[in-house]
Amino acid sequence: xxxxxxxxxxxxFAVILPASLAPGAAAAPxxxxxxxxxxxxxxxxxxxxPPSPVPGSEPWEAALRVPGKIVSLPxxxxxxATEATLEYVESSNLLPRVEALxxxxxxxxxxxxxxxxxxxxxxxxxxQYNPRWFRAxxxxxxxxxxxxxxxxxxxxxxxxxxxxxSDWRPRELFFGEGLxxxxxxxxxxxxxxxLARLGLEYTPGGAPASRWPRLQARAWxxxxxxxxxxxxxxxxxxxxxxxxSTSAAELDTHVEHFVYGVRAALDTRRGSPHWxxxxxxxxQAERYDKSLDWLALRxxxxxxxxxxxxxxxxxxxxxxxRDPRTxxxxxxxxxxxxxxxxxxxxxxxxxxxxxxxxxxxxxPGRFQALDSAVGKLTYLFPLGRYxxxxxxxxxxxVYSRLRDARVSSLKNSYGVQLRIRSLTTLLGFVGVDWCDxxxxxxxxxxxxx
Amino acid sequence: xxxxxLAGLAGFAALGFAAAPVAPEAAVDPKPGEGAEAQAxxxxxxxxVSYYRDGFEQTVRPLTRACDLPTLIRRLSGNPREAANVxxxxxxxxxxxxxxxxxxxxxxxxxxxxxxxGPGTGPAPGKWRVAKAKTRGVSxxxxxxxxxxxxxxxxxxVPKYPELTTGAEVVATYLYWAAGYNVPDNVIVTFRREDLxxxxxxxxxDPLKGNIPMSEEFLDKVLAKAARNPDGSYRAVASRFLRGKxxxxxxxxxxxKDDPEDLIAHQHxxxxxxxxxxNSWIHHDDCSARxxxxxxxxxxxxxxxRHYLIDFNGTLGAASIDKHSDRSGTEYLLDYGVAARSLATxxxxxxxxEAAVDPxxxxxxxxxxRRFDPKGWRPFLPNPAFDERTLRDIRxxxxxxxxxxxxxxxxxxxxxxxxxxxxxxxxVRVLLERRDKIVHRxxxxxxxxxxxxxx
Numbered sequence: 001x002x003x004x005x006x007x008x009x010x011x012x013f014a015v016i017l018p019a020s021l022a023p024g025a026a027a028a029p030x031x032x033x034x035x036x037x038x039x040x041x042x043x044x045x046x047x048x049x050p051p052s053p054v055p056g057s058e059p060w061e062a063a064l065r066v067p068g069k070i071v072s073l074p075x076x077x078x079x080x081a082t083e084a085t086l087e088y089v090e091s092s093n094l095l096p097r098v099e100a101l102x103x104x105x106x107x108x109x110x111x112x113x114x115x116x117x118x119x120x121x122x123x124x125x126x127x128q129y130n131p132r133w134f135r136a137x138x139x140x141x142x143x144x145x146x147x148x149x150x151x152x153x154x155x156x157x158x159x160x161x162x163x164x165x166s167d168w169r170p171r172e173l174f175f176g177e178g179l180x181x182x183x184x185x186x187x188x189x190x191x192x193x194x195l196a197r198l199g200l201e202y203t204p205g206g207a208p209a210s211r212w213p214r215l216q217a218r219a220w221x222x223x224x225x226x227x228x229x230x231x232x233x234x235x236x237x238x239x240x241x242x243x244x245s246t247s248a249a250e251l252d253t254h255v256e257h258f259v260y261g262v263r264a265a266l267d268t269r270r271g272s273p274h275w276x277x278x279x280x281x282x283x284q285a286e287r288y289d290k291s292l293d294w295l296a297l298r299x300x301x302x303x304x305x306x307x308x309x310x311x312x313x314x315x316x317x318x319x320x321x322r323d324p325r326t327x328x329x330x331x332x333x334x335x336x337x338x339x340x341x342x343x344x345x346x347x348x349x350x351x352x353x354x355x356x357x358x359x360x361x362x363x364p365g366r367f368q369a370l371d372s373a374v375g376k377l378t379y380l381f382p383l384g385r386y387x388x389x390x391x392x393x394x395x396x397x398v399y400s401r402l403r404d405a406r407v408s409s410l411k412n413s414y415g416v417q418l419r420i421r422s423l424t425t426l427l428g429f430v431g432v433d434w435c436d437x438x439x440x441x442x443x444x445x446x447x448x449x
Numbered sequence: 450x451x452x453x454x455l456a457g458l459a460g461f462a463a464l465g466f467a468a469a470p471v472a473p474e475a476a477v478d479p480k481p482g483e484g485a486e487a488q489a490x491x492x493x494x495x496x497x498v499s500y501y502r503d504g505f506e507q508t509v510r511p512l513t514r515a516c517d518l519p520t521l522i523r524r525l526s527g528n529p530r531e532a533a534n535v536x537x538x539x540x541x542x543x544x545x546x547x548x549x550x551x552x553x554x555x556x557x558x559x560x561x562x563x564x565x566x567g568p569g570t571g572p573a574p575g576k577w578r579v580a581k582a583k584t585r586g587v588s589x590x591x592x593x594x595x596x597x598x599x600x601x602x603x604x605x606x607v608p609k610y611p612e613l614t615t616g617a618e619v620v621a622t623y624l625y626w627a628a629g630y631n632v633p634d635n636v637i638v639t640f641r642r643e644d645l646x647x648x649x650x651x652x653x654x655d656p657l658k659g660n661i662p663m664s665e666e667f668l669d670k671v672l673a674k675a676a677r678n679p680d681g682s683y684r685a686v687a688s689r690f691l692r693g694k695x696x697x698x699x700x701x702x703x704x705x706k707d708d709p710e711d712l713i714a715h716q717h718x719x720x721x722x723x724x725x726x727x728n729s730w731i732h733h734d735d736c737s738a739r740x741x742x743x744x745x746x747x748x749x750x751x752x753x754x755r756h757y758l759i760d761f762n763g764t765l766g767a768a769s770i771d772k773h774s775d776r777s778g779t780e781y782l783l784d785y786g787v788a789a790r791s792l793a794t795x796x797x798x799x800x801x802x803e804a805a806v807d808p809x810x811x812x813x814x815x816x817x818x819r820r821f822d823p824k825g826w827r828p829f830l831p832n833p834a835f836d837e838r839t840l841r842d843i844r845x846x847x848x849x850x851x852x853x854x855x856x857x858x859x860x861x862x863x864x865x866x867x868x869x870x871x872x873x874x875x876x877v878r879v880l881l882e883r884r885d886k887i888v889h890r891x892x893x894x895x896x897x898x899x900x901x902x903x904x
Contacts, residue, residue, distance in 0.1 A: 046753070053713070054713040
């Protein structure tokens, strides 16, 4: 039989009481509390003190802490390093300096920030130049430790814009087509995309981001050139080794399309720090047509296969209680229709799932096919003033024809994210997503919603 | 990185604190020749507690405390370590350089209280010479010398919440003094732009250019961040510089070992442990080491360290440049207990603060009494002295709170000079109701308190 809590207390008390009578703490005789009180003003007399210093811990407490101190040495070291860093940040006035430098951006027009190149791209940065003397021009360059890079130049005025983009992605993953592809058949490929486009955008009232609800309509047209290259990931076999038949015709072959499309979106979401109520819906149709010789970026090496891609997205959420607990449901469907002909349809043009594109527990690009459908149910709730938890479940699949989609064929993924928030915005998250193939840890600084 | 994100990160790095205080850079006490012994006393070394480091330390400390064997043993055995500086009647041993018995122990009139922290007159009439600007922290402010050469720190409200911070600072100053603590002399002042002139040697710390001379343009920029009265004048708190030599903050744990009079680890001082109860009443949730100050003073013929509480812009309904969040007082910056409960219930059980009603008075901010929990009140950051508090410490503080009569509370609130009469009435009512809750919870229904003598 276990001793009762009272018994334990009594035993501990008996042991501790004698030890806890620290010498000096109560050694002096007890005078009347207010004796010698000079009045309401602060005293100038020497303060009462025990004969010897009263330490924070009594000897028996200090002794009991020794093993714990030894065990926690690595944490102590980590804590000391963190404290030293924080002291440096504060004493060097670092944050105000960074803030002041960022304030200069508006005048200089140069901005440096983390890059948004996607999953598995390593640590990246982006430099953007938007000259003060020519605000219509925006140029940016992004690069990452995994060798990804992207350059963009955009010239815009009112509702019209012209842009050019070059995107090098050296370590994209390909596992084969369809839901039946195996995780073990992983391979890597590189792609180089170059595009130029003329865009038109309509937002009622020239909507600033704070306008509600937000309605946006866009149309664009321009040439696009894609070339598939051997994968540059040293830890993954190249697509040329794992899928020689798929890649043989496509490798190092420039394929050019004339692309035009439209997109309309309506967004009624609102709330902070995460959006709490409302919905968004968008529809996009994009035609990858035969290239126009007079408008081509390059003369394609092989005939292209025209296709049309439709993307429909919708998401809705509701919240309850003051610190919002939010339930969200999101759906995304991609439907591609291949045109007639025998031209090339490249791997980078396949619809993808895995990573941030849906089914986050799977590797990015884990499932690829012409069409895809994915749904996500999210429940967000607060853990405290500056922390909230995002729990979510996803189900989705890729198909050669969307009508082949079956509930029984869907792949599932689950995840949680610990999100750091200020009172008005989300700052970053660290999370884990898992599926029947394993788990993936992910994190982000900014750019969450 | 977006500005919003950076601002958020900066705020989070600062752990969401209110602005760093304007350090009262007092000169050495000018009164010479009060005794050779005093002159010879060794001056403790000034120090500067890092706000960030302290924030990190106090955020991590609950985890280490939860794993601390002696703490666990004390808890299980029901044998907490009592304060080390109390006598047989459980009162603070006197004399003390930390605290002086006032309300709850002696008769303190409203006049006593209003004269207590200092003359309460603010700067002398005439031009104010701006000597230094406050560039760190989020709130605007500068230091001036009045026409008689007396130095003051001038602090403002933000335009969104006129009278909020200044009002809270002044009310809390008087309440803390009456509660027995050493505080600076803070009063509400009104001035116009033309009352200011820049001292020839005035400088400010520019984040990029370093210490550079102050210009009229810069002063205008500082004032642009401040709330103005309808007639265009500025309302501010004038905080008279404390006499003596500033030695930096005191910490709520450990000792200042180079001070021969500081022999008791601070977390075992009754005045600091019991401060929890008073802070819960005044809703001073930013009671970290950074809002304290040790001064080396020459007084009564001897030199010694006097310990001050300063910077009350995180008291009552104010949180420096903002009002208190609805949840302030109910959870720490990072509260592991609250997080664990939320995790276990998937956040489906409402927090107590979620039913609190905001008075919607800009000059009051957010403070209320209906949902105030005198047992569960928590500051923004865990405080080592508060963590050691025992029932006896809490009751000691409750005795002080119980001694505040309505007359005293109203006199303190009046010093805020709220332009909206509803603000004064609301704040007095909330303080009375919070007082009564504290008294009822910690002293019981039969306690002889001012609560029962109020009309």
